[in-house]
Every structure is written in structure tokens, then in C-alpha cells.
Amino acid sequence: MEFVNSKVFKNAIRKHSVITKKELRFKPNTRHKVCVVCRTSPNYPWRIYASNTDIDNPTLFIKSLWLEHTCSSLVGKVYHMHAPFIAEEYQEFFMSDPNWTREGMQNAINKDFDMSVGYQICYRARMRAKKLAQGSYKDQYNLLESYAHELKKRNPGTSVWIQTELDGEITVHKGQLLSAVGIDGNNGIHPIAWAIVEAKSRESWIWFLEFLKADLDIHHSGHYTFMSDKQKGLEQAIKELFPDAAHRHCLELKQKLWAVARSCTMNTFMEAMEDLKKSSLSGWQWCLDRPAKHWSKSHFDHKFKCDFLLNNHSENFNKSVLPARKKPILACLEEIRLATMVRLANRRNSSPNWKCKVGPRVEK
Numbered sequence: 001m002e003f004v005n006s007k008v009f010k011n012a013i014r015k016h017s018v019i020t021k022k023e024l025r026f027k028p029n030t031r032h033k034v035c036v037v038c039r040t041s042p043n044y045p046w047r048i049y050a051s052n053t054d055i056d057n058p059t060l061f062i063k064s065l066w067l068e069h070t071c072s073s074l075v076g077k078v079y080h081m082h083a084p085f086i087a088e089e090y091q092e093f094f095m096s097d098p099n100w101t102r103e104g105m106q107n108a109i110n111k112d113f114d115m116s117v118g119y120q121i122c123y124r125a126r127m128r129a130k131k132l133a134q135g136s137y138k139d140q141y142n143l144l145e146s147y148a149h150e151l152k153k154r155n156p157g158t159s160v161w162i163q164t165e166l167d168g169e170i171t172v173h174k175g176q177l178l179s180a181v182g183i184d185g186n187n188g189i190h191p192i193a194w195a196i197v198e199a200k201s202r203e204s205w206i207w208f209l210e211f212l213k214a215d216l217d218i219h220h221s222g223h224y225t226f227m228s229d230k231q232k233g234l235e236q237a238i239k240e241l242f243p244d245a246a247h248r249h250c251l252e253l254k255q256k257l258w259a260v261a262r263s264c265t266m267n268t269f270m271e272a273m274e275d276l277k278k279s280s281l282s283g284w285q286w287c288l289d290r291p292a293k294h295w296s297k298s299h300f301d302h303k304f305k306c307d308f309l310l311n312n313h314s315e316n317f318n319k320s321v322l323p324a325r326k327k328p329i330l331a332c333l334e335e336i337r338l339a340t341m342v343r344l345a346n347r348r349n350s351s352p353n354w355k356c357k358v359g360p361r362v363e364k
């Protein structure tokens with residue numbers, strides 16, 4: 001019998017120990033020689049010895065074995081039912097469900113090995129399994145190129161870009177998320193593009209927005225309105241790439257909208273509207289589309305917050321991808337992509353049920 005390397009051999013022994021409920025222990029060993037004994041049997045009659053024949057070949061062969069136990073099986077937990085073993089054994093569960101609970105894990109171990117393990121061990125095993133399932137941060141950076149290739153192959157029309165440092169080595173950093181979010185026909189969030197960059201700066205925004213400009217085929221930016229927080233470098237980047245577009249900060253527009261909302265007389269209302277029009281054509285249009293009779297102050301406070309989504313769009317998007325941001329890069333990008341795909345698919349599925357030519361939120 002042979003094993004690819006000592007790690008595989010040891011894992012097989014651990015599993016054997018757990019299944020047979022025998023306290024098997026490794027004697028001090030190397031990559032080339034592994035000896036296992038049964039600690040409970042007097043004078044260790046049960047033993048396995050494996051070694052390799054060629055020092056350059058990690059394959060281990062079993063050289064000798066005595067499989068006779070003089071001990072009886074343990075009732076409780078054996079030593080090798082520890083966190084690393086459990087993590088290795090159940091890491092696939094975490095690939096399909098990263099939120100698999102500790103209770104779920106305890107139940108599975110109970111059922112599979114007829115053993116109950118404590119809260120602490122499961123906690124450590126869970127952390128370990130999650131890490132294994134997601135792969136280490138560095139491994140995932142190394143896989144980015146093939147991930148990009150796969151994305152383009154599976155979703156024709158997708159643009160994926162990776163920029164590496166000059167020497168071609170990818171530096172591993174947690175990074176910052178840049179995103180561009182549009183508004184769909186029903187005033188809903190429509191994620192367009194996202195990127196993980198080293199830092200939020202004029203350079204990284206330009207890098208990101210240049211792709212956005214090319215992909216959306218924006219030659220004349222006059223019809224576009226950009227909404228953003230006061231982000232470092234973003235204002236300059238938008239000015240450079242979209243010189244004719246309107247760019248407003250959320251707060252600024254919010255104030256102008258409030259002015260419209262607060263105005264009590266027709267005159268002040270018209271003035272505030274004019275002022276808003278100068279700031280944001282789309283904001284002004286949004287107000288125009290809603291009959292003024294519904295604009296009584298009492299209604300407006302409430303309606304304004306929940307219905308006017310413009311300024312909250314990117315914020316909402318960023319908030320929705322927050323859990324993904326904590327994961328290694330590939331897992332993070334995948335989670336954002338999946339969530340976006342589901343979001344867009346749900347929209348598409350629900351739109352045939354619209355009773356009117358416009359979306360239900362617009363109709364209101």
C-alpha cells in the first residue's frame with residue numbers, strides 16, 4: 001500500500017483512529033519515515049511503519065504492520081478528533097455554506113463518527129475550515145488571472161481588468177472598494193461596475209472610471225449626472241474624464257431638495273426648483289414627475305426619505321457588500337458578482353408583472 005506523501009498518510013491514520021476509536025499516536029517522525037503505535041494496547045502490539053524508498057520521492061510505502069489490538073475501543077473522544085482533523089474533514093461543507101453552524105457541525109460529527117465534541121473544538125474547527133475553504137489570501141491573488149479569464153469566457157461581454165505592479169508581482173493588501181451604481185427604470189439600484197484598488201485616490205478613480213467610460217461608450221457626458229460622497233480624488237477624476245457631466249455631492253443635492261420640500265409658497269417652491277435644476281437635472285425631473293399636490297410638508301418628510309433613492313444608492317450598495325469585503329479577494333469578488341446577478345435576475349423576473357408601462361415605484 002502506498003501514499004502520495006506523509007501528510008496524506010497521516011490523515012488516513014487520523015481518520016482510522018477516529019473511526020475505530022483507538023488511540024493511535026505518531027512516534028517522532030520525518031517526511032521519510034512515519035511510525036504509528038496504539039497507545040492503549042500494552043506494549044503497543046498494534047503498529048504501522050511506513051517509509052519511502054527514494055529520498056527524492058515523497059511517496060510512502062507501508063513497510064510493516066501489526067493490526068492486532070489488545071485494547072478495547074474507547075468510549076469517549078479520541079485524541080485525533082481535534083480541530084485540524086474536523087476542519088479537513090468538513091471543509092467542503094463550508095464551500096457550499098460558509099454559514100454552516102457549530103450545532104450543524106456537532107450533529108454531523110455525532111452522526112458520522114458517533115462522537116460528541118465540545119463547543120470550543122467546533123469553534124476552532126469552524127474557523128479553520130472557513131479559512132481552508134476560502135483559500136489563503138495570497139493563493140487567491142495568484143488565481144486572479146484565471147478567474148478573470150473564466151469570467152470572460154462564461155459571461156461574454158463582461159469586462160474584467162487586472163493591473164499589477166510594474167514587476168508583475170501582485171501585492172496583497174486588503175484594498176478599497178470602488179463602485180459605480182446606476183438607477184434602473186423603477187428607481188432601484190443597478191450595480192454597473194466595481195473594483196478593488198490599493199487606495200482611494202485620483203489615480204485609482206481615473207483608472208476605474210476610464211473603463212466605465214469606455215464600456216458605457218460615453219462620448220458626450222452632458223446627459224450624465226454623477227452623485228457621490230466627498231471622496232478623495234473622485235471629484236477631480238470626474239472633472240477630467242466627464243467634463244460636461246453634472247457632478248453633485250449627496251449633501252449638496254440633499255440640501256437643495258430639502259429647500260424644495262420645505263418651501264410653503266408657490267414662489268419659493270419655483271425658486272427652489274430652479275436652483276435644483278441647476279444642480280441636478282435628474283433630481284429636478286424626479287420632482288417634476290411627482291404631482292405637487294402630494295408634496296404637502298407632512299407627507300414629504302416621510303416620502304422624501306424612502307423614495308428619493310439617488311443619494312443613497314452607492315451607500316446601499318456598499319453596505320450590501322460589506323460582509324463580502326471581509327473575505328479574501330476571490331471569495332469577495334464572487335460574492336459581489338453572485339449577489340448582483342441574483343439582484344438583476346430578480347428584477348427581470350418581476351418586471352413582466354408591472355401593471356403599468358413604468359415601474360411600480362415610479363407609478364406611485
Ligand SMILES: [Zn+2]
Nearest residue numbers: 038041069071
Ligand atoms: Zn490498541
